[in-house]
Amino acid sequence: MNKKIKKIFCSLLISFLILIFIYNQNLFRKFYNVLDINYEDRISKASGFCSDESIGYLNYIKKKFNFNFNPMVINYEDSVPDSNWSIYDANLKNDSKHKILLNYPEELSLKFYSHKNNFYTKDTVKYAEGISEIYFDLKVPSLYFNSNLMIYRKDFGTNKKEIIYNKPFKELVKNKQKITLPKNIIKINNIYKPIFLEIKNLEKDKINNIKVVLKNQFDLNKFKILDSYGNCYYIR
Amino acid sequence: MIELFFIITQILFIIVIFSLPIFLIDEKYYLKQLKFNFIDKISINLIFFINVLFFASILNIKLDYIFFVYLFTIIILLLFNLKNVIFTKIKVDYLFLTLILFIFFISIDIADQLNFAWDVKSIWIFKTLNFYQGQKIENLSQFNSTDYPHLGPFLWSFFWKFPHSAFEYLGRIVFVFIYLLSIISFSNCLKTELFEKLIFSILLISLTYDYAIFSGLQDVLVFSAILFFARVSYLLFDKKNKSEKFGLILILLGIINMLCWFKNEGVFYSLFLLFSLLITYKFSKTDKLYLILGSASIFLLRIFLFNYYSIDLNPDYFEMEKTVSLDINLILYKIKIITYYMVVYLTQNPVYIITFSLLAYLLYKYSIIDVTSFVLYFLIFNLIFIYLTYMFKMTEVELLIKASMSRVIFQTSGLYFLIIVIYLNNYVKLPKK
Numbered sequence: 001m002n003k004k005i006k007k008i009f010c011s012l013l014i015s016f017l018i019l020i021f022i023y024n025q026n027l028f029r030k031f032y033n034v035l036d037i038n039y040e041d042r043i044s045k046a047s048g049f050c051s052d053e054s055i056g057y058l059n060y061i062k063k064k065f066n067f068n069f070n071p072m073v074i075n076y077e078d079s080v081p082d083s084n085w086s087i088y089d090a091n092l093k094n095d096s097k098h099k100i101l102l103n104y105p106e107e108l109s110l111k112f113y114s115h116k117n118n119f120y121t122k123d124t125v126k127y128a129e130g131i132s133e134i135y136f137d138l139k140v141p142s143l144y145f146n147s148n149l150m151i152y153r154k155d156f157g158t159n160k161k162e163i164i165y166n167k168p169f170k171e172l173v174k175n176k177q178k179i180t181l182p183k184n185i186i187k188i189n190n191i192y193k194p195i196f197l198e199i200k201n202l203e204k205d206k207i208n209n210i211k212v213v214l215k216n217q218f219d220l221n222k223f224k225i226l227d228s229y230g231n232c233y234y235i236r
Numbered sequence: 237m238i239e240l241f242f243i244i245t246q247i248l249f250i251i252v253i254f255s256l257p258i259f260l261i262d263e264k265y266y267l268k269q270l271k272f273n274f275i276d277k278i279s280i281n282l283i284f285f286i287n288v289l290f291f292a293s294i295l296n297i298k299l300d301y302i303f304f305v306y307l308f309t310i311i312i313l314l315l316f317n318l319k320n321v322i323f324t325k326i327k328v329d330y331l332f333l334t335l336i337l338f339i340f341f342i343s344i345d346i347a348d349q350l351n352f353a354w355d356v357k358s359i360w361i362f363k364t365l366n367f368y369q370g371q372k373i374e375n376l377s378q379f380n381s382t383d384y385p386h387l388g389p390f391l392w393s394f395f396w397k398f399p400h401s402a403f404e405y406l407g408r409i410v411f412v413f414i415y416l417l418s419i420i421s422f423s424n425c426l427k428t429e430l431f432e433k434l435i436f437s438i439l440l441i442s443l444t445y446d447y448a449i450f451s452g453l454q455d456v457l458v459f460s461a462i463l464f465f466a467r468v469s470y471l472l473f474d475k476k477n478k479s480e481k482f483g484l485i486l487i488l489l490g491i492i493n494m495l496c497w498f499k500n501e502g503v504f505y506s507l508f509l510l511f512s513l514l515i516t517y518k519f520s521k522t523d524k525l526y527l528i529l530g531s532a533s534i535f536l537l538r539i540f541l542f543n544y545y546s547i548d549l550n551p552d553y554f555e556m557e558k559t560v561s562l563d564i565n566l567i568l569y570k571i572k573i574i575t576y577y578m579v580v581y582l583t584q585n586p587v588y589i590i591t592f593s594l595l596a597y598l599l600y601k602y603s604i605i606d607v608t609s610f611v612l613y614f615l616i617f618n619l620i621f622i623y624l625t626y627m628f629k630m631t632e633v634e635l636l637i638k639a640s641m642s643r644v645i646f647q648t649s650g651l652y653f654l655i656i657v658i659y660l661n662n663y664v665k666l667p668k669k
Contacts, residue, residue, distance in 0.1 A: 017435065017438045017439065020442070021338075021438070021441070024442070033348045034239055046349060046350045081354055085352075090371045
């Protein structure tokens, strides 16, 4: 090939490859975003203002209160890890009296559905400190239980049970009736291991699902709310 | 608009840091016989600078002092050598221009996406904040995963702090620079004209780039270090470079040290690269001794520092005792799971599809040459390593594989680009430069 033609061909090919890269990465749009949207808004968009990691709310709180300590950051959203990196200062002391609660739920609960010989939940939970109530969604008006109620965790790929709760359960239960359990502080928190519920000798086909309501480790009523936005709170 | 200014000046700052010394240092320091081009010289400066940063980090020298010492050195060099620099003689380097262009593109992507990967939010960003906020290396014991090395975060914090000390993502632009430089430097292995090298580089970038690798994870640093190692190894295997081995060995040692301090698995990759090179390349006894003693010193320093700071490897992860207890069913189950996911993730990564197909073709069609053996040995070590890594984990193997195997596979993928280079340089008639 003529050298000049080859040079033109190669230059065109290189330009084409660069354009494909720009197009594939949507760089014009991203360039516009960087020019048009400020950093705080972009990070809130990427990590949520008061959702997911709630970095937007954390930055807002940091600016508003100008902390001279590191408050404790508690994020109830379990699909993300700790969010406190955005306000953490290695030169300041940690102060767990000041807490920032992110994505605070109205109710902490686990819903168990029938699975083989027991019940299984896809839900995960953080910051619970015991079971308060149980509700049975029944297909019949009432059901009599006379067995042990067992809640346990399992590692993926193993059959080893880690028992969380195992106590006798002898009661006539009506559909969606509130059943208060005796005071307990069991550690049901887990976001990595599947949780199962088992009641022996049970007519499983008569139950739609079982809802276990949990006690929140951080009860808002026990703290002073210094700031709030949606489900995000700064408390002391 | 201010952010665009910050991004552009950050890129210029990085470029100046690594390329300015080239004009101010005498040619002879860059192994004259090897005829390194501008990109290679920047790579050598980068390897040198990262190693200096490493020693500064373990000696607890503050980022500000490092920066001012660097500035002072540059000013001294400027005073002594400025007369010798003829700026009109400096030619336009298209590989360098491509480097700058793609740094800008990827920086825009990072500035827009911003989000961190899971491990970054819980581990790496805290290590980075530690140095950025002027804390010492000892303070790292406060955070999660103390056994994770600190060199990547130290580098991130340095370029976050300088020149602007503004947005966190500006510090990550140096990772982009390292990644792109390693690819473009590697393209110099091709014995072709400039245009082919440019096309090769852009194709490799398009093949490997994904925002996720710049989400603060350190895997891209391992990937780049291995690619630099591949470039220097190729120079060794190149018959033309018989007389400059000591210089190349020093560069290899610099890369091994970087690898050991980017991630824990870097220690194993260093060993695999070292073994593969020692087996396949005929070093003289003295060169072999330099390489072995140099590497041994690096590994011993790592062990010494881990002991000095009382850092233990995470016991939850390394469950060797239980693994060697020989539960055959469990071992078979794990082998099955690992094999299944390895096939899935290897076929998801286009680098492996291309390079492994080409490797099979080369093995079938041609006799094995020394550099092909080097890649083959590394491949075998690497596969054994992946199996053993996940075998040592007793529980939740599948969960761990899903969370990490694609990254482990990405880390070493750069070395297999050598297969493409071997094929193009030896078996395809391309116009030679």
